[in-house]
Amino acid sequence: MLTTESASNYNDLEKMSVADILFSINQEDQTVPLAVRKSLPQVEALVEQIVPRMQKGGRLFYIGAGTSGRLGVVDASECPPTFGVPFDLVVGIIAGGDTAIRKAVENAEDDWNQAWIDLMPFEPNANDILVGIAASGRTPYVIGGLNEAKKAGLLTGCVVCNDGSAVAAAAEFPVEVVVGPEFLTGSTRMKSGTAQKLVLNMISTAVMIRLGKVKGNKMVDMQMTNEKLVGRAIRMIIEELGVSPDEAESLLEEHGSVRGAIEAIKKS
Structure with missing residues (x-):
């Protein structure tokens, strides 16, 4: 069984008081940064590969389904206001299209071919980077996209929350953050989603710093929209x-x- 699908360490959740529920969730959440720390060498390796490609004009694409896809869209959408970069320099693509950001699209993640089809309007090239995001590490949409990207010469990476996954095998530079069982069994929007968000923060921020979008510790290129x-x-x-x-x-x-x-x- 996948770690992300393994049984919660807590039973009879419906019998817990609100205080116990919140305390237990918080207790589990505290394990996430420690799991991310173990993956830092993998994150570093990926960032070190992304930067030179983007210096040559490459773009960073995220693909994912469900929570993973939404997290990619969020990280990508925050790069232009934070770093003053074009909206199409970092792009988040979610299985099922933008509709899936707010409402789940049935079976969208099970299509092996759709991710590459979704990338076609951007005319991906060998300077670009594709990072697949999948807590389970077995999402067909992500695996298919990574495989096609490699054929086209793109750099490939991923962020997953299980060891030895098919998504990690499909990526040249995998990041594996194993956070253990979720408080609510199988609900990867919780610890897994938090881990993915932390890693995406690291990737985009580190890349933008290395690209010269920060001076000292300040967002000197930020868009002033309010x-x-x-x-x-x-x-x-x-x-x-x-x-x-x-x-x-x-x-x-x-x-x-x-x-x-x-x-x-x-x-x-």
């Missing part, structure tokens, strides 16, 4: 340049980004 982010940008400029709030705001308006404002003053 007042909170404008305020953050102004504070960054103040901290970096030692100017007044009014001067920082003027610089931001003139140059359009924290990076632009900082570089313009430092070059002058």
